[in-house]
Amino acid sequence: MATPTFIVSMPSNGPSSQPKKRTQVARACNWCRVHRLKCDPGYPCANCRKRGGQCNDDRVSRSVNLPQAYREIERLKHRVEELELELQNERQRTSRRMDAPLTPGETPAHGTSDSGGPSRSKAWEGIHISTARSPNKTWYGASSLFFFIGSINNFLTTALKQAHSTQGMLPNSASTILDGPAVVLDGGQPDRNAVSTGSMRPGESLTPMQEEYFISLFWESYYPSLPILDEAEFKEHYQSLWATSEKERKPSALVDIVIALCMQYGMARQPGGRQALTPAARGKVDYSDSTIAGRWHYRRCLTLLSNEMESPTLSTLQCHILCSVYLCNAGFQNMTDNACGLAVRTAFMLGLHVEPPQSMPRREKELRKRVWWALYILESNRSMKMGRPFFLQESTSSCTLPSDDREIARLSGSSFAPIAENITWLTLSLHKTKLFIAARKAYLTFWDRPASAVTVNEAAPITAIMDEWLKGVPESLKTARENGGIPFSTDRSPVQMEQYTPLWLQRECLLLELNYHNLCASLYRSSICFTLNGVPPSVTEQAASKCAAHAIAVTHIMHQVLEMTSILHGWHEAFQWQWNVSMTLVGYVLAFPQSASTWAARIAIDLSVSVFERFGNSFAVAANAATIMRDLSRKVDLVRERLKDGSSTQAVPTLENAQSAPSRGDTGLEVLADAGIYNQPLEWPLQFGTETTTAEIGGILGHSIDVSAEMYNDIDWSDLNNSFFDQWAF
Known part of the structure; x- marks a missing residue:
């Protein structure tokens, strides 16, 4: 029998029908890559056109094949080796410079160089003057x-x-005729025994009512801008000093320096003052000058503080700050700088540069913050004013800014009423602190770099920084x-x-x-x-x-x-x-x-x-x-x-x-x-x-x-x- 043959006829698609090859894309666009879709070489691609995606056109110019990718990798490896060699050479040069002795006019720079090691730069010029x-x-x-x-x-x-x-x-200040504000002007010798026992010089001690008058000046003058005391605690401490006598109180360094500072201010604002003197006499400092009023209280404060040097307290620091203010008012430039430096070291001893522990009562915690930032203002002002290096560095402190809400304003012991909504008397010192933070930042943009880095438009960064602070000042202030x-x-x-x-x-x-x-x-x-x-x-x-x-x-x-x-x-x-x-x-x-x-x-x-x-x-x-x-x-x-x-x-x-x-x-x-x-x-x-x-x-x-x-x-x-x-x- 013959084997049957089956012939199947297949449909024809045309004379030259070939299977369609998939379009190859060297690099998909970012939108397709994120959504894991097939991309095409058009711009924008079909997916982005259809679905509203953001197609990037730089993929066309960056498309590379495998050999090009290998060559790019090799080039980057060689570049990394070159940079590592340059970095090693720079560190060796820096090390040799640091081992070499300083040349005249050269001082060690603050911080480190870009290469990671310590650097040096020429110091800015200064002036030696008496x-x-x-x-x-x-x-x-x-x-x-x-x-x-x-x-x-x-x-x-x-x-x-x-x-x-x-x-x-x-101008002729007290520092031009005296070595210190407590030096005797009339030629007499100070009684060291009287000072060491806490007694005042005859004729210099105040009555209880006189002391009360000068202390009351503090709360309406220095206290709003220098809130480093707790008013209620201070008044309680002051009353305790009169417990054993009605004629003479116990010595207290903090009370003495507050009285000395307010005697400066109180004597200066007396009506008349030096107005009746001749022009020559008005310009001459003498024993009655207000800038050295309270000098005996200041001297007794220093004597009492000498016993607290090894174990300082917060009161010790408060005294050093107020002493620096007193000396500045009297015109003793270097003495106020020394007192400020002593206050900085005392603050570090007390740990005020770190954030207070959470377990501490809020009243005490906020007081410590206010003292620290008041010291920051004082030290920044002194250093910028005298052109000398800063003692306090922001990198060493973790203490946050103090609060100024109504609760803490009430807890501070002050009787000042609120100024406006969410504005209290503490808000003034807070914005003063922010002002000096901004001023110090602007100061460093110019003075904390070598002269070769100076540009023409030096006013621009200063203006920007100070304007930024100004935007935050409330209208009520x-x-x-x-x-x-x-x-x-x-x-x-x-x-x-x-x-x-x-x-x-x-x-x-x-x-x-x-x-x-x-x-x-x-x-x-x-x-x-x-x-x-x-x-x-x-x-x-x-x-x-x-x-x-x-x-x-x-x-x-x-x-x-x-x-x-x-x-x-x-x-x-x-x-x-x-x-x-x-x-x-x-x-x-x-x-x-x-x-x-x-x-x-x-x-x-x-x-x-x-x-x-x-x-x-x-x-x-x-x-x-x-x-x-x-x-x-x-x-x-x-x-x-x-x-x-x-x-x-x-x-x-x-x-x-x-x-x-x-x-x-x-x-x-x-x-x-x-x-x-x-x-x-x-x-x-x-x-x-x-x-x-x-x-x-x-x-x-x-x-x-x-x-x-x-x-x-x-x-x-x-x-x-x-x-x-x-x-x-x-």
Whole structure:
């Protein structure tokens, strides 16, 4: 039989039918990779078009095959080996430098280098000057007012061709005639036995009512801005000292220093004061001067503290802080710095730099926090003011900011009423703390780096940091302005004092704003540079104008408040702020004789004389400051006349024609320079050779190097190379 054959006919799809090959994609887009979908080489891919995904187009340019991936891996391996070799070489060089002895002008830098090892940098220039009775000189840094005054002295000596003394521009404080506030002025010898037994010098002890008067001043003056005591505990402690006698209390270091501090303030605000004395007598410190009032209580406090050195308590630390404030008011610069340093070490001994334990009662816990941050303010202020290294480093502290809610304000023992919703009397000290945190950060942006890292726009980071703090200040803590003026601005609008606001609150709000302006003026002051050709260095004029604006604001506020009220009468720190900004304005007018803000700055110098005369009714150092400022104002006018060009003659402004001064706008300033150049970094070495460039670099360095400014015009800058800042230490 034949085998049957079956023929199956298959359907045909066309003449050239072939199986379709899947599209290959070298790299899927991010959206498809996340959702684990097949991608295609289009852009956007089909999945992203259909489902609204974010397709990335850089995958097309980055698509590689396997050989290319291997080559990229090899290249990266070689690069890692090169970087490791560079890092090893840099560490070896750093190690050799640290083993080598220090060269003159070189100091160990703070922190570590980028490579992980310790580094060194050239220190900023400073000035050795005698600020006390002794001829021995001490060092103040480039950010200090003493260094700035020394630069003004060098400029005047060269410009006027006359010898000037830096000491002649320093007011006569108690430190210029005494080695310490407790030294006997009448030639007698102190009774050491009386001090060691806790007795007072005859004629210096106070009656119980007198002590009560001065202690009561503390709660309405220093306490709101320096809340380092518990009012209820202190009053209870004070009453216990009278348990055994009605005529003389038991000695207490804390009570003594509180009385001494308030005697300074209380004697300074007495009506009349030194007003009846002759001008020469008003400027001379004697035994009755308010800055050294309470000196015997201060000395007994030190004697009692000497017994607590090995086992300090929180009261010991509180005494050291108040001693530093007392010495600062008396004008003893180095003694207040030493007292502050002793307070810092005591705080570390007590462990205040760490967060208090949770088991501690909240009242005690918050008090410890307030003491620590009050010390932070004190130490930061002293270090920035004197241009010396900081004792406290933020990296060593874990203590958080204190609270300011109503509960803790009540627990602190104070009877102050709430200021506003969620605003208590403790809120003032909290924002003061935040102000100094911001100011210290801004300070370090400039001074905590080598001079080679300086850029043109140095004012930008300072402005940003300080403006950020200002945004957080509640409206209820700002002093109102007349005519729609803005608080904390430099528009020079008159302040508006509220009639029914407590005196302590008015003062604290004013002090917060004055502190802000004073710190800003000090931060911007490094931009004031001196040249002798009448053409200021334009690269620093914008920042210098900001400095002048804040200094002018302090002067106008101070002048109005002292003329209208007694809120700041006898307040030593306010006088020191005025002295700081007044000397800053003198330097600004000398450095920028034709700037847009020079007119207002020159008027403010005359206003400052009036301010010093007001303070001079309370303490001699202010009366002497008024005499110095009058003499400097005459020299400023003489220098400006000599530096003026015939084509740009401008009358020297006075208080009589102040009303005709041109308006400066809301900020009190008119920016002349092109703002575009202030965002450019300085490139080292600078290109020298032209007269303009020589003048500018002379101005930049003139206030930073303690050398006469005239010499910069005689230096041949053409041979300088990349080691410029190795030859000159800023």
